[in-house]
Amino acid sequence: MKHALFLSAGFLALAACNGSGEDVGAGQADSLKADCIVIANDPEGVEEIASMGTDAEGFCSCVERVVAAMPEDDGASVKSIMSKVADGMQETGRGTEDVVGGMISDAMANPDDMDAQATQTGVRLVGGMFDDIADGFEETGNCPAS
Secondary structure: OOOOOOOHHHHHOOOOOOOOOOOOOHHHHHHHHHHHHHHHOOHHHHHHHHHOOOOHHHHHHHHHHHHHHOOHHHHHHHHHHHHHHHHHHHHHOOOHHHHHHHHHHHHHHOOOOHHHHHHHHHHHHHHHHHHHHHHHHHHHOOOOOO
């Protein structure tokens, strides 16, 4: 069963509707973990992650491993979206769902814009990744990436 992970509703809303080509370095890996911790500590996220039998640290370590196993462009897109969400949460004090909802609205309002297309792709990738991680923890009690 797919979890309604705190981000999934927002991230997968675009599934029915081109990744970023950023260079990915060690500093961005540290940033990915920090961004993930911000996102995972959303009150809804804490509950959902606890129901998987892990905590924010364990979940985000899994995110790092899953992203490392992705093709480079997909990993860069995931990192970009997670950074934008974490930054939005910190800047506005809003929750993950509200921040992602705003990103989706902006992207849908500008369907011909390259940044909007990248946002749509990244949002789909992150939503799918979070569902895969939730399924892995549910089915095996472990991260789906080793």
